[in-house]
Amino acid sequence: xxxxxxxxxxxxxxxxxxxxxxxxxxxxxxxxxxxxxxxxxxxxxxxxxxxxxxxxxxxxxxxxxxxxxxxxxxxxxxxxxxxxxxxxx
Ligand SMILES: [Zn+2]
Numbered sequence: 001x002x003x004x005x006x007x008x009x010x011x012x013x014x015x016x017x018x019x020x021x022x023x024x025x026x027x028x029x030x031x032x033x034x035x036x037x038x039x040x041x042x043x044x045x046x047x048x049x050x051x052x053x054x055x056x057x058x059x060x061x062x063x064x065x066x067x068x069x070x071x072x073x074x075x076x077x078x079x080x081x082x083x084x085x086x087x088x089x
Contacts, residue, residue, distance in 0.1 A: 010044020010053045020044035025052055029066050035080065036072055038062055 010020040024040045041062065044053040054062070065071065 008042075008044075008055065010055075013046035013049060013051050014053075015051050016046065016048045018046050018048040020046050020051075020053060027052075027054075027062065029062075031066055031072070034072075036066055036075075037078065038065060 008022060010022065012018065013020055021044065022042060023045045025043045025045060027038045027041050027043075029036050029038070041054060042058060045051070
């Protein structure tokens, strides 16, 4: 079987029924209190609402990646903003 990364039909967005387009996206996961970002994930993205859909095999691959604590330990670090939620009066 030939591997084909692009051209996969992700179908319609579950939220607004727009046709999704394949893009490489970032996905973030909280693992044991730490934020891990997985980059270049092939996903179907809705141009209207931004909803993302990934293939089952991609989801499984991500699950494998993020359970590899050695890989996470060696990964480059990025800085992220952390702001507190405040109720405006
Ligand atoms: Zn949508």
